[in-house]
Every structure is written in structure tokens, then in C-alpha cells.
Amino acid sequence: PPVRPGRGNVPGTDFTPVAPNTEDLVVIAEGYDQGIVIRWGDPVVAGAPEFDFNKQTAAAQEKQFGYNNDFAELVPLDGSGTRNLLVVNHEYTTETHMFVGYDENNPTEEQVRIAWAAHGLSVVYVERERRGGLKPKPSRYNRRITLNTPFELRGPAAGSDYLKTSVDPTGTKVFGTQNNCAGSLTPWGTILSGEENFNQYFANADSVTDPATKARYARYGIKGAASTRKWEKFDKRWDLAQEPNEANRFGWIVEIDPHDPNSTPVKHTALGRFKHEGAAVKIADDGRVVAYSGDDERFDYIYKFVSNGKVKRGNSAHARRHNMTLLDDGTLYVARFTGNSPASEIDGTGKLPSDGAFDGTGEWIPLASGKKSFVPGFTAEEVYIFTRLAADKVGATKMDRPEDIQPNPVNGRIYCALTNNSNRGSTGNAAPDEANPRVGNKHGHVLEVDDDATGTKFRWDLLLVCGDPNDAGTYFGGFDKSQVSPISCPDNVAFDRHGNLWISTDGNALKSNDGLFAVPVDGPERGRVKQFLTVPHGAETCGPVVRDTVVTVSVQHPGELDGASADKPASHWPDGGDSQPRPSVVAVWRKDGGEIGRR
Ligand code: FEO
Ligand code: CA
Ligand code: CA
Ligand code: CA
Numbered sequence: 001p002p003v004r005p006g007r008g009n010v011p012g013t014d015f016t017p018v019a020p021n022t023e024d025l026v027v028i029a030e031g032y033d034q035g036i037v038i039r040w041g042d043p044v045v046a047g048a049p050e051f052d053f054n055k056q057t058a059a060a061q062e063k064q065f066g067y068n069n070d071f072a073e074l075v076p077l078d079g080s081g082t083r084n085l086l087v088v089n090h091e092y093t094t095e096t097h098m099f100v101g102y103d104e105n106n107p108t109e110e111q112v113r114i115a116w117a118a119h120g121l122s123v124v125y126v127e128r129e130r131r132g133g134l135k136p137k138p139s140r141y142n143r144r145i146t147l148n149t150p151f152e153l154r155g156p157a158a159g160s161d162y163l164k165t166s167v168d169p170t171g172t173k174v175f176g177t178q179n180n181c182a183g184s185l186t187p188w189g190t191i192l193s194g195e196e197n198f199n200q201y202f203a204n205a206d207s208v209t210d211p212a213t214k215a216r217y218a219r220y221g222i223k224g225a226a227s228t229r230k231w232e233k234f235d236k237r238w239d240l241a242q243e244p245n246e247a248n249r250f251g252w253i254v255e256i257d258p259h260d261p262n263s264t265p266v267k268h269t270a271l272g273r274f275k276h277e278g279a280a281v282k283i284a285d286d287g288r289v290v291a292y293s294g295d296d297e298r299f300d301y302i303y304k305f306v307s308n309g310k311v312k313r314g315n316s317a318h319a320r321r322h323n324m325t326l327l328d329d330g331t332l333y334v335a336r337f338t339g340n341s342p343a344s345e346i347d348g349t350g351k352l353p354s355d356g357a358f359d360g361t362g363e364w365i366p367l368a369s370g371k372k373s374f375v376p377g378f379t380a381e382e383v384y385i386f387t388r389l390a391a392d393k394v395g396a397t398k399m400d401r402p403e404d405i406q407p408n409p410v411n412g413r414i415y416c417a418l419t420n421n422s423n424r425g426s427t428g429n430a431a432p433d434e435a436n437p438r439v440g441n442k443h444g445h446v447l448e449v450d451d452d453a454t455g456t457k458f459r460w461d462l463l464l465v466c467g468d469p470n471d472a473g474t475y476f477g478g479f480d481k482s483q484v485s486p487i488s489c490p491d492n493v494a495f496d497r498h499g500n501l502w503i504s505t506d507g508n509a510l511k512s513n514d515g516l517f518a519v520p521v522d523g524p525e526r527g528r529v530k531q532f533l534t535v536p537h538g539a540e541t542c543g544p545v546v547r548d549t550v551v552t553v554s555v556q557h558p559g560e561l562d563g564a565s566a567d568k569p570a571s572h573w574p575d576g577g578d579s580q581p582r583p584s585v586v587a588v589w590r591k592d593g594g595e596i597g598r599r
Pocket of ligand 3: 506
């Protein structure tokens with residue numbers, strides 16, 4: 001259906017929406033310009049060679065921008081927005097798109113080592129050009145973090161027997177991070193990043209016989225014989241038959257100090273282990289910090305962590321060192337949602353109950369605090385390392401794939417994307433409830449939480465029930481649905497300085513390209529969703545950053561369509577011609593240099 005041209009006039013969202021499309025391009029709102037910031041393979045650290053698709057090496061990839069950029073953040077180095085550190089997650093590799101003639105049963109050792117180096121994060125110094133985009137520059141800050149970078153495991157489960165391997169008998173040091181999906185900038189200037197679908201890299205779970213270990217693998221989706229990527233052929237740590245605990249060393253929230261290129265990144269065990277989409281921090285009135293995190297799986301949970309320590313203000317290295325310990329000591333909770341409408345009014349179609357809202361109250365159920373467990377049958381270590389199983393015991397609410405969750409810096413409420421859940425209400429699975437109201441939820445929804453940050457009670461409602469606005473089972477914050485853009489499968493959330501919510505999508509089930517949307521959350525235009533840009537076909541929109549005069553998005557897996565591969569590319573974005581597609585970060589700015597979404 002055509003998008004109505006109405007613009008609205010809420011500061012930050014005052015632009016003409018982009019219509020749904022299937023172009024092999026980034027399509028942006030009228031009156032804006034765009035430019036590539038950095039692409040897979042572009043040089044990051046000193047000595048990096050230029051990218052050559054046909055002559056890739058692991059040594060080069062260790063110094064170049066990694067694959068499949070997801071979360072991105074611009075860490076300001078000054079007050080003007082000119083000097084920034086761009087920090088980016090490289091979530092996963094798609095070898096069939098990275099190498100011509102790739103044999104998935106027999107990858108070469110060099111291909112596997114390239115993949116290890118293509119994971120992790122990049123830190124890149126970027127300068128804002130006058131009335132333009134962001135340009136990477138050589139800098140002492142520039143850094144690649146890969147699957148070969150040493151990390152420190154910290155917090156109450158560090159040193160646990162469940163975390164020890166033959167290479168690390170202390171259970172406190174891990175090489176690398178993988179499947180880093182979403183993330184956030186902390187108020188103290190570091191980056192949090194979530195290890196999400198780490199399960200897929202481990203081989204031979206089937207050969208493990210201990211029943212408790214098997215049950216734990218199963219709950220985390222770790223299964224089968226050979227892994228998809230066959231890394232176990234070249235390093236036994238990916239082979240659970242030889243290293244049964246290596247999988248326990250992934251699935252954490254990691255923290256990276258981009259201001260210190262020599263710092264050792266940290267994995268925080270106190271935030272629990274699951275398929276962390278990401279984590280984001282809010283500072284409570286008393287100075288304690290609260291970290292929210294979603295477990296991106298069908299029927300999994302939303303968590304929060306409340307620190308015991310208080311934040312030190314200012315951005316000195318001293319304050320940062322102190323604040324980087326806050327997420328090691330506190331209490332981990334999981335959420336239970338209770339609707340306020342009769343269950344009989346939640347009919348599974350998305351039809352609003354008679355009180356006119358999907359809403360209610362909720363409770364944070366404590367799981368563990370320091371060395372103390374609140375879950376019968378679980379030690380505190382077991383709560384942190386096998387968090388999903390502990391949360392299963394306490395009656396947490398099974399959600400429709402909790403993705404990114406972030407506090408709104410203007411109104412203080414918490415926003416979470418629930419991307420979709422095709423199994424909701426199917427035989428043997430949880431029925432719809434007021435917080436997840438649709439059977440076979442194809443398009444997802446956006447949850448809004450008014451949380452007593454350090455307390456255990458909250459109020460909630462659904463801001464959006466996504467999909468085609470012409471479909472009766474959708475809801476756009478009560479706004480006139482003839483005036484909104486269709487939106488499907490929300491994944492990442494961000495805010496502009498006015499407190500408008502920006503949402504990027506992954507897997508648009510409306511058959512058009514994914515994109516980035518802006519929506520006011522307060523005032524008369526609450527719920528007026530407007531599409532700001534679309535990404536090339538086959539791509540996912542990730543990691544939106546919205547600053548006063550520039551927006552950036554990660555374009556992940558362009559051209560990843562059924563039947564496509566490096567042998568038969570379905571996209572030639574961004575380089576054009578007959579080039580291979582390259583995941584890249586894009587900047588968008590107003591042609592006249594003015595403020596984003598302001599007339
Ligand atoms: Fe990697 Fe949950 O998206
Ligand atoms: Ca209600
Ligand atoms: Ca995501
Ligand atoms: Ca996703």
C-alpha cells in the first residue's frame with residue numbers, strides 16, 4: 001500500500017517517509033544525502049592492506065574491517081561531533097558469500113582463519129566532514145578485536161569449574177568474542193556488546209553423554225555432530241567432545257573501552273549467560289546502574305541487573321576503570337508480565353482488549369546476587385552460567401524474541417523490540433498473552449516499560465503491534481493508521497535527542513526491504529511511524545545511531561537471498577558494476593547540513 005505523504009511536525013521526525021521498495025540501494029528520505037563510512041575489508045589498523053576479494057588472507061583480515069557489521073556506535077571525542085570513535089560489532093560470517101567456490105564440507109584452514117579474524121569488533125576513528133559524512137582516519141585508537149583477542153572473564157562466576165578448559169585451567173581468560181549482535185554506549189564511555197547465537201559454532205554436542213551437560217546444551221540450542229563452519233577441524237576448542245566447557249565461555253555481555261586500545265576487554269558473568277541480543281544501562285537516581293538485556297529466542301526472557309556500586313561521574317580514565325567494575329557486583333532479575341485485561345479478550349489476532357490497550361504490570365524476579373542464589377536447585381554459579389534453566393524455574397514470561405532493549409534518555413522509559421515468533425500459540429507452545437498477543441506473530445511488536453529502576457515492580461504497554469497498518473491486528477500507539485509507514489520485525493532501537501524512538505528492522509515479512517523508522521513516543525503524534533530509509537535487498541538494517549545532523553546504519557548481509565552466493569551474487573551494493581556485495585556502514589545527512597528530521 002502507498003505510504004501517505006503527510007509529514008507531521010514533531011522535531012526529529014519531520015521528514016517525508018520513504019515508500020516500501022525492493023531496490024538494491026540504500027533509499028533515503030527526500031532532501032538527504034548518503035555516503036559509505038566503511039566496508040568489509042577496508043583498512044582499520046596500521047599496516048592493513050587494501051581489500052582484495054580474490055586474495056583474502058587471515059593476516060589481512062586481522063587488520064581490516066570485519067564481516068557483517070551489526071551494532072554501531074559513535075563515541076564522541078569532542079563536544080562538536082567532529083571527532084568520534086566508530087565502534088562496530090561483526091556478528092557472524094557467511095562463507096558462501098565471502099569466498100567464490102566455497103566448499104562447506106571442506107573449508108580450507110585459511111578460510112577458517114579469515115572467519116575468526118572477521119568476527120569481533122572494530123574501533124575506527126572517524127571525522128565528520130563539513131556538511132557530509134564520516135571519514136575513517138589512521139589513529140592510535142584504531143583496533144580490531146577478533147576471535148584471537150584475549151578477554152578477561154569477571155564477576156561472580158569467573159573461575160568456575162564450568163568455565164575451565166585445557167587452555168585456560170583458571171576459567172578466567174577467553175580468546176575472543178563471537179556473534180556480537182546489539183550493544184550500547186555506557187554513560188561512562190565504554191561499549192557493551194551481546195554474544196548472541198554462539199551455539200552454532202560448536203561441534204559434537206551429540207557425543208556428550210553426561211545428562212546434565214546434555215540438558216544444558218539442549219536448552220542453549222547446542223546440538224548435532226559437525227558444526228556448520230567446521231572450525232573444529234582446525235582448533236579443538238570448537239569440539240565439545242574434547243572441550244566440553246568452551247561453549248560456556250560464550251553467551252556473555254562483553255565490555256570494551258574504546259578509549260584505551262591496549263585495554264583487555266571483559267566478559268561480565270554477573271549479567272548471566274544466554275543469547276544476549278545486547279545490553280543497555282540506565283543510571284538510577286541513587287547512582288546505581290541498571291542494565292537491561294533480552295534473550296533473543298522464541299519464548300525466552302527479558303532480564304535486568306542492578307549494581308551494588310554507584311557510578312563515578314566524569315569521563316576520566318580513573319572513573320572509567322571504576323565504572324567498568326559496576327557490572328561485576330549486583331543482582332540479576334528476570335521479568336514476569338501480567339496483563340490487566342481478561343485473558344478471554346486476548347483472542348490471538350491482535351485485536352485490542354476492551355480497555356483499549358495491551359498493558360499491565362510486572363515484576364522482576366531475583367535470580368542471584370553475588371554468590372547467593374535465589375533459585376532452588378541452582379548454585380549462584382549455575383544461575384549465571386545456565387541462566388535460561390534458572391529462569392525457567394521461577395515463572396518468567398516467555399516473550400516473542402526479545403531483541404534490543406534501551407532506556408529512553410528523555411522520558412526514562414525502557415523500549416524493547418520483540419521481533420517475531422512464528423510459533424506463538426502453536427501446538428505445545430505458549431498461548432498468546434497480553435504482552436505477546438498474536439498467534440504466529442509474524443511482524444513483532446514494541447514494548448514500553450515504566451520501570452522503578454532499582455525496584456522490582458514495573459508498568460508496561462505495547463507501543464506498536466507491527467505489520468501492514470491496513471491489517472486490523474496492528475496497533476500504532478493509537479495514531480491514525482492511514483498516516484503511518486508499514487513496519488515489520490523490529491530489531492534495534494535508538495533515540496534522537498528529542499526522545500523519539502528509532503527502530504531498525506530485520507526480516508521484513510511484508511516482502512519489501514528492511515529499513516529504519518522514526519516514531520514519536522509522547523504527544524499527539526505518539527505512534528506515527530515513518531520510514532527514514534531502506535537498505536538493499538537481502539540486507540538487514542542494524543545499529544542505528546541518530547545524532548543531531550547525521551544518522552548512521554549498519555547494512556548487514558546485502559544480497560543474502562535464497563540461492564545467492566559469491567558464485568552468484570544477488571547484490572552489487574555498495575561498489576556497483578559486477579562487484580560482490582560488502583556489508584558496510586552508511587551515513588545519512590541533510591543536504592543543507594541542518595538537523596535530522598527538522599524542517
Ligand atoms: Fe542478531 Fe537478535 O539479532
Ligand atoms: Ca489491557
Ligand atoms: Ca539484532
Ligand atoms: Ca534479528
